Amino acid sequence: MSETTAAPQAPVSTQTRPLLEVRGLSVAYGAIEAIRDITFSVQAGQIVSLIGSNGAGKTTTLRTISGLLRPKAGEILFEGRPIHTQPAHAILGMGVAHCPEGRRLFPRMTVEENLLLGAYTRSDDGVAEDMERVYELFPVLGERRQNKAGLFSGGEQQMLAIGRAMMSRPRLLMLDEPSMGLSPIMTQRIFDTIRNLRDLGTTVLLVEQNALAALAQSDYGYVVDLGRTTLEGSGHELLADQRVRDAYLGES
Amino acid sequence: MATLLQQIVNGLIFGGLIAMVALGYTMVYGIIQLINFAHGEIFMTGAFGGLAVYTWLLPAEAQKIWYVALPAMMVGGAIVSLVVALLMERLAYRPLRNAPRLAPLITALGVSVFLQELTRIVYPGANSAVPFPNVFSAAPVHIGSITIPSSGLLMLVVSVVLSVVLQTYVNRSRMGRAMRATAQDPDTSRLMGINPDRVIVLTFGIGAVLAGIGGVLYGTYINNVDPYIGFQNGLFAFAAAVLGGIGSIRGAVIGAFVIGLIKNIADIYLPGGTAYDYVWIFILLIAVLVFRPQGLFGEVERVRA
């Protein structure tokens, strides 16, 4: 466990080159800086979470990684290649999928069409196969594949959103608040699914306000506050840290 | 009774024409929420493009054979419309993608005036109406006391066929899916790997091709064109798109037929006759905008009213 500094090279661990590296990233909306000089990295095969309060800049970070926003400063490396200059639609093709906050399904399209859109950039034959895999993972989707996505419950919509993101066969899956608005049971199911995906080889970058649940599942975590990473460590270390407990786990 | 039936037939023919223009309005609005005022002018340039092909490219023998001349003119008109529309998108609208909403609308007005004037100045003789050859001069069809001009029938058939093809394309194909996705949620579409610029260009392109073909068919039906045909017919087409629920393909087609029928029935049965038919259509347009802005088939959530 270490406290991150503002220095761009904050060696997190000495493993192999991380899958995703974010260095000194700053993003501004007009004159307002939403994130300043944020630095973190995601090792392949892990679940890494960014936790922090509202307005800390977590969503902005994910939107910048996926190319919806442009950074003011800093760089983002995916598999060693800079991606922060690429448009959003190209970044997906490189292997980064982003499951946005609030699911953002296409409500007037069917489950199947939503999944097909997830596989939009693919032209291989595996699409139908992958679609079946999503249906296996979430049978409720398979049963109602011709129904409009807007008619589903929150938990089912989250499943579909994850399934849709998986359809591009990403190497890095970014999930923004997957537990938002879900019942505890459903939240548990979603986190089980995320672990399952990690075990199948997908790296996961998770943004959560539900710090307890997120850290418990994560291999590594960062605390983001006022647009910076302030603490980092393995999920268990952070869970045990008094400052984290005070600030985010509602203990005092 | 015979008059009424005749007016209904005329209305359907006019509706078929309006539908081909209305589709462009509705699709562009669906994707980027822009009322592309200049779309009527795309239709107009298509008509002139077809006329230019006939006048300067077709040899005299080919001009007489309708199944050579007409397809050639339709292709020529479609290409001219396509090129104009893509230039317009690239040079005028794309730089304004993030501008306040009034800016692209005013730009569209500017493009509309510019294209009218450019055509008037550049096309020989376009200072006044230019005669358009009646390429498709098969004998009119008579059913009872009703007469259906062959070029009108052609316009109706082509319009319906193209609408069905378009609807199928948008509902079934991969790019069609991308278009619908972009219309529903542009940001999330980008996360799906959809390049919004490509979708927008495709949308403008499809609209332009339909309008260009419509322009050529209009010419063969009315037998003269001028640089201002786009404005008036464009307004009707826009009214049709709004009536049907802007953003909806089916709505635009049905709206177009409703407009066509109202116009032709108003000519005979509403007070004022032909002099006031436009007035009735605009009153209908205002009423729809005020009382049912989502139109007949539009979905409420999309409407920004």
Place this chain on the structure above:
Amino acid sequence: MKTAMARPLSAIGSVVLIIGALLPWATFVLNDGPYPDKATLEFFDAPFGLSSFRLYLEILGLAGIVFTFVPVRDKIRVLKSIGWGAAGISVVNLLFIAGDGGGLGAITAADGVPAFGSIVAVVGSAVLLFGAYQLPPEPLTVIDSKLPWWAEWLILLAAFVALLFLITETLTAGGHSGVSDPYIGPLFLSYLSAVGALLGVLHAFGVTEWISDMSERHRVFSIVVLVLCAVAVPFTSVGNDYWMTITANIGVYAATAIGLNIVVGLAGLLDLGYVAFMGIGAFVAANLSGAVAAEFHIQLPFIVAAIASGIVAGVFGAVVGSPTLRVRGDYLAIVTLAFGEIFVRVSQNNIGGLTGGSNAIPNIPDLSLFGAQFNDAPTIGGLQLPGGVLYYFLIVLLVALVMFVFGNLKNSRIGRAWIAIREDEDVARAMGVKTGKLKILAFMTGATLAGLAGAVFAHKLATASYDSFQFNQSVTLLAAVILGGMGTIPGAVLGAALLFVLPEELRQFKDYRLLFFGLALVVIMRFRPQGLIADRHRRAELADEDTTGESLDDTAIKEPVAVAAKEAGA
């Protein structure tokens, strides 16, 4: 590193510019105009000239050299203004000579006569501009000194007199009273470019801003001086029948444009059928004027008829504005467009015999005051005034009234509420602004002013015809508001003046008038959406975008705000 190149480049550019001005410009002699003595050929072919466009270029070139080496604040804006002015002059004359002289030969060398002046000047201004753009951008200079009131009055007086002089010179730059001088187009455009460069330099020095601050401090004084200046126009070099008519027309359209500015510029409601209200005013006035063709054969005093026109137009404004309760944004624009089209159709068809249809309502009686017919040329104290001068005065009065209404509204509670609606209607409503009432009020006020203008218009023209109130007129008015600058009075006046004077001065290009309008709308929206004279409020917004908007793509500008709000607020 870039900045280091700026000085040599702009200096070289300026020198080349002067050389260009001194060279011959045309290889041929065009002396076939109806006024050979006025259309002198030295104007183009003689080298070393010290008049007209050559003079402007020489001055600009000298200024370029001086400002390159003299330390001034905001050097980039100064040199940019000079460069663009010079480029304008050079390109206009190059195109004119090439066009009139039958191609490239006219501006290069033909029949053993070399004439590279225009090309050299174009190159010079390009180099100068290139150098200027290497300089770092600077914030706009602000002169923040307050003088005693009498000194400020004197400065304002001087500024307005200078403005009056500039305006009359601009009007007559292409010759007096519209005789068909074949060089009127390039002469006028050259002059306009030079004036533009001058104003640009003054703007860069903060002078224009300083004066406008001063006039803001002394509003009443400024208005009085401005009105006096306007009243003085007929006594200057443009004091003839021709210019009285033109300036009166400009005045009517300027008044209408200011009215439209309330609707579009302040309240942010796009009105595409605005000229219809002017039409309604014109027809009401025509019908109450006792014209033979009118439906009612009554003749009311003009002032009563004008008020009636304003009221009727205002009522229609409220009716057309009422959909704003339910319809927003571009849908509203379509409602107004549809209304405008209905108006044109209905008046074309002479509905109820009120509009005269395609025959119009002709022979609307001339106004008279104390026995003086408005179209006659009055004599005051032995001084012969041009014909139509009384109409001119009436219209000055109208413009002053409309400006007064606009200025007071803008700085009132209502005006602030309108601006709030323009910026964000939902927020405005949440803050307790009665958006519905206020939007209708905006339409009503705008329509009333247009109705008044229409009444004057009908009497001035002596005719009211549906043809004057077509869609194109609405577009032109809108273009005037946008070109001048949305939400500002000088903007609307400048816009109206440019859009209605330019066609007069450029009659040889009249055919291309609408083409240029269309193109101008597109170009302005692309490069200067705030217009020539920007509203302060808006300028602040746009300046903010300048610093951050550069690399954000697509939805990145609208969306982040929402996200930021969400992240900050939730």
